[in-house]
Amino acid sequence: ETNAIQLGKRPALARELAQAGLTRAFVSLHSADAAASDRATRAPGTHERTVAGIGALLAEKVHVIVNAVILRDTV
Numbered sequence: 001e002t003n004a005i006q007l008g009k010r011p012a013l014a015r016e017l018a019q020a021g022l023t024r025a026f027v028s029l030h031s032a033d034a035a036a037s038d039r040a041t042r043a044p045g046t047h048e049r050t051v052a053g054i055g056a057l058l059a060e061k062v063h064v065i066v067n068a069v070i071l072r073d074t075v
């Protein structure tokens with residue numbers, strides 16, 4: 001389970017994890033809207049890095065399960 005932020009910053013890490021045997025990742029995404037997501041996490045820029053991390057995992061053929069976090073402010 002991850003927010004994939006580190007994978008978004010370091011795509012090579014996704015490759016290393018896949019080579020080590022990672023086949024699935026459960027990734028929390030707080031909103032499809034970047035501004036709403038960043039407000040929910042109170043961490044500006046994290047939405048973009050999470051989406052990039054999901055992309056890095058998918059590029060390495062890791063099955064990604066997105067955990068859609070539902071909050072009043074993100075619906």
